[in-house]
Amino acid sequence: MREEEVEVAIKVVVVGNGAVGKSSMIQRYCKGIFTRDYKKTIGVDFLERQIEIDGEEVRLMLWDTAGQEEFDAITKAYYRGAQACVLTFSTLDRESFEAIESWKKKVEDEVGEIVMVLVQNKIDLIDDAVVHTSEAEELAKKLKLRFYPTSVKENLNVEEVFRYLATKYLERLNSVVDIEPKHKKIGIGGSDGGTFSLTSSKKKGSSKKSVLVQRCLV
Numbered sequence: 001m002r003e004e005e006v007e008v009a010i011k012v013v014v015v016g017n018g019a020v021g022k023s024s025m026i027q028r029y030c031k032g033i034f035t036r037d038y039k040k041t042i043g044v045d046f047l048e049r050q051i052e053i054d055g056e057e058v059r060l061m062l063w064d065t066a067g068q069e070e071f072d073a074i075t076k077a078y079y080r081g082a083q084a085c086v087l088t089f090s091t092l093d094r095e096s097f098e099a100i101e102s103w104k105k106k107v108e109d110e111v112g113e114i115v116m117v118l119v120q121n122k123i124d125l126i127d128d129a130v131v132h133t134s135e136a137e138e139l140a141k142k143l144k145l146r147f148y149p150t151s152v153k154e155n156l157n158v159e160e161v162f163r164y165l166a167t168k169y170l171e172r173l174n175s176v177v178d179i180e181p182k183h184k185k186i187g188i189g190g191s192d193g194g195t196f197s198l199t200s201s202k203k204k205g206s207s208k209k210s211v212l213v214q215r216c217l218v
């Protein structure tokens with residue numbers, strides 16, 4: 001077992017109906033760009049970005065999944081091992097809002113209960129909205145999720161969404177590491193537990209936690 005401090009890696013899946021802005025959100029967050037072109041995601045894709053939370057390095061691996069049902073069989077396989085999820089719908093697409101609970105279920109059926117957030121994208125087009133923010137807030141309350149209205153185009157709240165997920169995940173991780181006996185292998189996140197495993201190696205007298213995250217994607 002390695003003793004040095006190892007970064008935490010978090011697999012985040014971004015889900016929601018087609019054309020709600022999932023690929024755009026990931027591109028904005030990881031590459032700082034926005035494009036008007038719509039190119040349907042076929043299957044899955046992933047980008048990553050490293051951030052710091054309370055002095056801790058966190059690597060976010062953002063998995064972009066196709067919104068169309070025809071790709072369900074492929075995308076479901078990629079939910080495995082996810083530790084966080086962005087449930088996305090569009091301000092201009094009522095169906096995408098109504099599909100949120102089924103997206104949540106699809107993810108939870110694969111990985112169990114993980115950190116999630118509800119996102120209403122394209123808020124820059126609020127004048128043409130077919131879903132009101134108050135309805136989204138109500139849904140978030142019902143599902144016990146944090147809600148963020150975002151505009152990927154205007155770069156509004158995108159950073160906040162991913163920072164929230166990472167912070168929440170670290171909170172859970174740290175509380176699990178604190179209560180686990182030393183040197184015991186633990187899993188957090190997906191119910192299959194097979195994609196990531198964490199080994200606590202907290203040293204006596206050391207206030208700093210050292211968490212080994214092994215990445216073994218299927």
Ligand SMILES: Nc1nc2c(ncn2[C@@H]2O[C@H](COP(=O)(O)OP(=O)(O)OP(=O)(O)O)[C@@H](O)[C@H]2O)c(=O)[nH]1
Binds near residue numbers: 021040067121152153
């Ligand atoms: N006005 C506006 N347009 C956006 C925003 N986010 C994305 N779009 C546009 O919406 C369209 C669809 O965006 P994508 O990111 O490809 O959507 P997706 O959810 O990945 O779609 P699938 O790959 O089919 O699942 C593109 O034309 C984007 O430019 C936003 O915040 N505001």
